[in-house]
Amino acid sequence: MEVHRCRFVEYQPAAINALNFTPPTAKQTRLAVGRANGNIEIWDPAQRYRLEKTIPGGKDLSVETLLEQLLAAPPRLFSSGLNPYIIEWDTTSLTAKKSVDSNGGAVWCLAVNSTGTRLAAGCEDGCIRLFNISDGSLEYMRSFESQKGRILSVAWSPEDDFIVSGGSDSSIRIWNVVTGRAAQRMTVNKVKNDHTLVWTVAVLKDKTVVSGDSLGNLMFWDAERGTLKQSHKAHGADILSVVTSRSGDQVFSAGVDRKLNCFRKVQQQRNNKNTSTAGNWVNIGSRRYHWHDIRALALDDRPSVNSIVSGGVDVELVACPAAEFPQLIQNRLPPFPHKYLIALSRSQKLIMSTFFNSVSLWQLGKGKKRSKKQNTRAFGFVSIKPSKFKLNLTIISFKKILAGPLDSTTNALNEYLQKHNASSGAHHVLFTPGSDKLIVVTAESRILIIDLLGWKEGSFEILREFGHHRGLDNEGRSTDKSKVATVISLAVSADGQWLSTADDDNRIHVFNLDSLKHHIKLPKSSIPHTALSFNDFRPNELCVALASNEFYIYNVETKRLTDWSKAHTDQSGSKLVEQRDRIRGMTYNPECPDKMILYGSTYLAQVKLSDTATSTTEKSAKHQKRKFNEDTLKEADEQNKDNTEAKKKGSMDVHIAHKYQQILYCGFLDHNSMVMIERPKFSVLEKLPPSYYKAQFGT
Template identity: 25%
Template sequence: MQAVPNHSYRFLSTAATSDGSVLAVARDNGSIEVWETATWTCFQRLPGREEASLSCMAWAQDPVDGSERLFTGGLDGALTEWDLRTRQPRHVGDSFGGAVWALAAEPRGQLKEGEAPRVAVACDDGVVRIFTAEGLSPGLTYARSMPALGSRLLSVAWHPSGKSVLVGTAAGTLHSWDLASSRELLRINVGDGGGKEQCVWAALVLPDGTMVSGDAAGGVQFWDARLGTRLASFHRHAADVLALAAAPEGNAVFAAGVDSQLAAFKLVTGQKGKPERWVFTESKRPHSHDVRTLTVAAVLGGDPILVSAGNDAQILVHSVPCFSQEHPVRVCKCPQPPLLAHASGAALPHLLSAQGTQVDLWCLGVAHNRQQHAVSLSGWAWAEGAPVDVGQEPRHLARIAAKGPGHVAVAAMSPDGRAVAFCEAGPGSLRLFRLTSAPGSEAVALSRQSLPDKLPAAVALAFCADGSRLLMATPDARVVVIDLDKNEVTQTFAEAAQQEESATWSPGEAGASGRSAAARLASVVTQLLVSPDDSWAAMVTPRLTHLYDLTAMKYHGRLPVFEEGGAVTAAAFGPAGDVIALATAGNHVAVLEAATLRHTPWSLANTARPPQRLLQMPGSVCGISFCPDPQIKSAVLHTTSSLCHVDFEAPAAAGAAKGRRRSRLPQPDPARSAGANFRVLPLENPCLLCTYTSTNAALLVEKAWTEITKTFPPPLYRHRYGT
């Protein structure tokens, strides 16, 4: 069953905020992911567009309210500022010079209070243009241009003083421009004098003014800031060097490119009075394909980190001080996930899969003689780990295409499988379809249903159990209830929007609050869900969870905030609708009563000191699914690489006793036996969805990396010994 389209999107560019708490990553389909670096949680995804051409990105700080603003440049010549709440462009402007190959924001240490930061743009017409990010004004404002160079500009970097910029060209030259006088300070030919032009794909200026270039010949070269003479030259790469990054102190430089190699260079002190010099220290190949981007993030309260990404759809995090001693951490453990929705109330469970501009509907398969293979007191009829006979294969029901070039941003399916709703980013794009089938026929007919006019943009959707009402969450944290039978909006809840606004950073507290960029940007809606009995609805943001009483049609309250564990990454109502379970990026799990907004006795006993096996699950919990039987108080939690069964009425299983001497034979662990509480099962392939379909059956959606790698462009060929 190909429930997930065969798409794998490569990473093109990365950019970190000044405090290193947020990392933005752009894929080649135009989508942007926003990650919190403290727990490495992707708390926002901005959908892309068909024929997208993002090439670079940069963060700039608003001089009035101090908020972080994200700008991107594209090969179509567009300069775009993004609204992370609405997930759509806030402003789209023109570069006035064709394709944009690189962006660089002015160093913040040189900005005066209230001064608008400048952004340097490397354009296709050979001109570096300076734009400003004016306070509370959307988009970039053109300020001035440097003289044309007659060759395409591929890279740009600011001098730490903010008085000059360095650009690299397709003609193999570096140019340093004084911004006040528009005078060229230095012109450097990075080639060897042989007459062959070498594209300068990457340029960098260190805190002491030393300039660094990475070119198409695989060279990494260091240049004197005052005279422009070559200080050091290295050719450790077998192909183009596409990215450079430096440690905050400027004593280490990292380079990567087409040959998938990460090379480290260090400034060492000379002996016996000799001057400092740059030396090559080490190289690694943690990536399997081209490395397109490098970023160093100076994380508050911790060591700076190096983030690398590229064509292998992997995000790897390295410690800058311990680059030689430690292995990198893989952050992106699964392919770009599609939007998945499951309908368990239908006679045969249905699955919705939305990716790109397509929405696919599937009827799931069933196990052979499922009714005869129910769970008994003695255990399962099938042996654990054994393949299950399939009595009916999954079948594709329908495919719906989006209206415009924008990718589907949010989608939902009614629990009975008879209604589907989806929309792109932005207002007025919500579409609703009804599914009907003739008796005895496998064919499915789709009929579009009208919706009320002037609906706001939706960032999350959820159907009630009977499919008669559709709930939508707006970018400003409002919840709109639509009666589908009457085709009208019956209620709009605005209480959570007011609380989210008051909980976020205030402009008047810029100097005192010291809140990180992640805290300021985290007021985005990540999930909207309805209880199985239609009594409650919950809207989840990374920091807060709001509850609504759908019987009385009023705002019920806010669930207690997690003191530890990071952002909320998953939520689910119990089968009776009386409790709601929450999980955080640190794998802390709590169960709360919906009526009282208080922790259950089990939660009080286990939230303060969570079981170690739960905390040590690989990855962060991204899904919770309760057993549909109200008499069974258990759920399955899943990360992208493991599953965990939790019984909310039983204590955690004790670990294996430790002996004084290590035995050569493996010792049985009670927590790994079948049925043990908090038992963790590792998965071979990335898990995109795990949910119960009935009391004795569950659906697991995986996407193997072996299938993903087939879509990658081939890496640089390297001859290996013996081949």
């Protein structure tokens, strides 16, 4: 099989600057991830961390700090960056809900009180400013006394009676919330006359203040007396983040030296000198999971979550169990978007890659024929051999080609949205295979079906709007059982008849694009979905992949599971379920219509969907003479052994390959002609600036 193995898509994920879990009172736990390009990602930790959706950023919107506070369901999400604005985000429409100017320059840090009524912001001009966020508001209240240098970190006490701040003037201050004046000022160590930066502060349950500074010192302070209780030279460089457990007996720290430390409080003990060691903090272990600076930490120590999550310049999230740290293995999460990064045109052999603020087109050439003597590698029953390809970067002026149609489409959409009092903007745009219709999913989860047959004359008609993800029924009436949700997945069948959409509440709807009617709502699973795909050769069959890496196939015309899916309802013991990465997509080889390929970030899985059918490739292989060497025979024996065991257990026929890593997209141009687009980790890391290095053993 010819494989176009492409590594030319130089998609560079942005650095992680901020992390925050939803409060424990939230019904569903989520992790918010703020990146340097302004994107805010929402992750679900319940299914080994599934990327649920992304709030797109914008120019000069780098996220430096994130807050999730539960005042009413759902939790409210606030962010700030190196600009004077504090923004509240709507996590359903994925748009800015409110914003307020700090009037103090860049906002370096945010903290909310325990009752969720006051928001403290540390600003560039050296002032802490309070904002009223009660009853859904976001209003400026007042500012505290000004200090020299910017406020780099801020934290509330557990009882909201004081605020702690760390600044760029080598000082930690305890602020009286009522008077707005500093009650205590503690000074950290200095080197010569240079100021030490206090990057992070936290307050424990017993009102102990924890600070991390640019000298790598982790310090514990008595807030009432303003005195130092204990100090650790925990890191070789700046400590950028400190998080504490809710019980106050565990502290994690991380920073520029790539090291993650865990400190725990020692219980009441007496040593040989009869001296009490109660209240002392000891380092119980450390790990280096990252390749570059760790800028942010998030901790949720509840048994149901039990996670310490770290992220930084190397763009990768790492989650590991908090209670067992540092014994158990970490979970590395792929840094790439799960959907709509790559599009493939089979007829023109074009690849389109979508970047943060640009689009690139690439044209594939033909692979050179290779001799039979050259090595091939087996994937299931299909032989894969790398092929060379020709790259031509195609630059197209979209304004010149599509100026007229784009203007007409925009005018038609704006007119329709204004008429129905709807907001502009879209989360998804998708053409049907015949290019006769355009599907637009707006920020309010309105599904618009647009007729494109008259595009040459500049005529665009909105044929139908579906509001099932907005809590509306088939007649457009509001229902009490449904709620507004974000559409995160959609797929169209190869014949253009069926449209399937799914939201973050795991509701999956199927619409008939011929009759323009709602067809069926699939049974709601307790496990969230990760991908949707119609079979290219059986357009009525919809494959739904779940976060558990199980999947089922639904015949949308008959409104029931396919026979194969009924026979394989229990997939708990399959090799696919054992994979750590979630299923990102599905693809189908025209040469083997009875097989399906599912892929994640680090694997390909080939599943045989028919127990009796034999593909053309397999039939021809029986009549061909093959020369087996020792390695081939060994591989064949192992494959037969796996197949025999699978049949005994009654499990599905699946084969896993790990040859390709960091897969962005997988698809087929033609019979046995596959396009594989990768973004290797070393390619991402080589674009980063040099990381911290400290000479060892005096060299």
